[in-house]
Amino acid sequence: MIDVQRLRVLRAVAEHGSFNQAAAVLRLTPSAVSQQVAALERGLGAQVVARSTRGVTLTPAGHIMVGAAESVAAELEHARQQVAELSTGRTQLTVATFTSGGRLLLPSALARLMAAHPRTVLHVREGEPEDTLPLVRQGAVDLALAYHFDGPLPVGPRPGTSLEWTPLLEDPLHVVLPQGHRLVGHDSLDLAELAAEPWVLGCLKTEAYLRRYAEQAGFDPDIRGTTTDYFFARSLVAAGMGISLIPSIALTPEIPGLSTVSLKSPVPIRHIGVAAINGRDRPHVTTLIHALREQATQHNGH
Template sequence: MIDVQRLQVLLTVAEHGSFNRAAAALRLTPSAVSQQVAALERSLGAQVVARSTRGVTLTRVGQIMVGAAESVAAELEHAQQQITELSTGRTQLTVATFTSGGQFLLPAALTQLMAAHPRTVLHVREGEPEDTLPLVRQGAVDLALAYHFDGPLPVGPGPGSSLEWMPLLEDPLYVVLPPGHRLADRDALDLADLAAEPWVLGCLKTEAYLRRYAEQAGFDPEIHGTTTDYFFARSLVAAGMGISLIPSIALAPELPGLSAVPIKSPGPIRHIGVATISGRNRPCITTLIRSLREQAMRHNGH
């Protein structure tokens, strides 16, 4: 019989990448964490992590067991939700979102949700997809508004097969130029046109994305500022620090004098969607997804 507590320890080790960090999260000693993982390996007759001086990585067996640990956690959380609903008559719903997507899509969708399901107790958590998607798989979050660029979803450790991904909209990135910029009147820009420009960016992942596209265009971008907020990045552009790369949904509210110019195809795009656990179509989740789709369709219609 596989010990559920040991599965939880393995899941925490996979999330944090080392025994020491997992121990801090679990409020255990590193030795206790190591012993729990070793005991799990003995019961399975197989190694679940590969140990090195740089931390630990999952073996194929470990990936399978992390997937099982997430399924167990999700089922236990779902059972707790059902018990709470039976005892209180109220539905608990936890929604995770990244910042710009939440600001753009969630408010109107949540208004519709609460009108249709007024006895829903709603919780919203902010986070990047690499943090929130594993929480969906584990049952800690019911739905995540998330995104990815031109690679796969950042689902984290384990196979991620329990996730259901529903695309909402494509969110192209625009070049934002300061007042009076020589290229502000262009209908579209090639990144090569911007090789000599300084950049200020509103997201670390946007910087990595810019560098990849800039390399294809034959230059190495000069980064003068990196923030974690697209509005702040546009404020720095307005102050004359450089130009920026901003997703279309993060271009509001407008800042006076700034120009947002599309990038010639094929340009960088964020793919925005909703992640849930397969088969968990509770009425409140169905309503929220429908409302999010309506908000996305309004944006696409523009």
């Protein structure tokens, strides 16, 4: 039989990349962490981590076992919630969200959830997808409103997990220009036309995305500022600091002195959706996902 504590230790090692850091988080000694992992390997008859001077990395068997560890953690948390619901008669629901998507989609969806299930106790956690999707797999949150650009989810499902992704809407990025800019009034722009412009961006991932698309267009963008808030980035554009690349759902509320122009193909797009554990009969989660889909449909219709 596989020891749950050893799975917990392996998950910490995988998350932090070293025995020492995992030991600090778990409040164990590095020797105890190493012994737990070694005991797990003996029981499996397979190596789960590769040790080197740079730290430790998971082997293919290790990836499978970390997936199993996350599934076990999620099931135990789900069971704890069910027991708590039996004693209180109230359902605890924790929702994770990124800022701009949560502002657009979540309030109305939560209102619909509370109308259908008024005894629900809601908790909302803000975070980026690379942080919140693992929390869904671990059972720490019930579902996460998240996004990804072209390519897979930032933290895709591992073997042994059942993370389900429900697409909600596509969120194209637009160029935001200050009033009086020479390109204001164009119906659309090619990214190459912006090669000489200074940029102010509202998200570190947007910077990485812009650099990738700019490389395809043959230039290296001159990035003068990065923030973690799209409204702040647009405010800096209005002040004349540069131009920006902003997702469509983050273009409100309006700021005077700005103009928005679409990009020509290939258009950078954020894919917004919701992640939850598949295969669970949780009416509250199902209700909220349906409400989010309805809210996304209303937004797409505008």
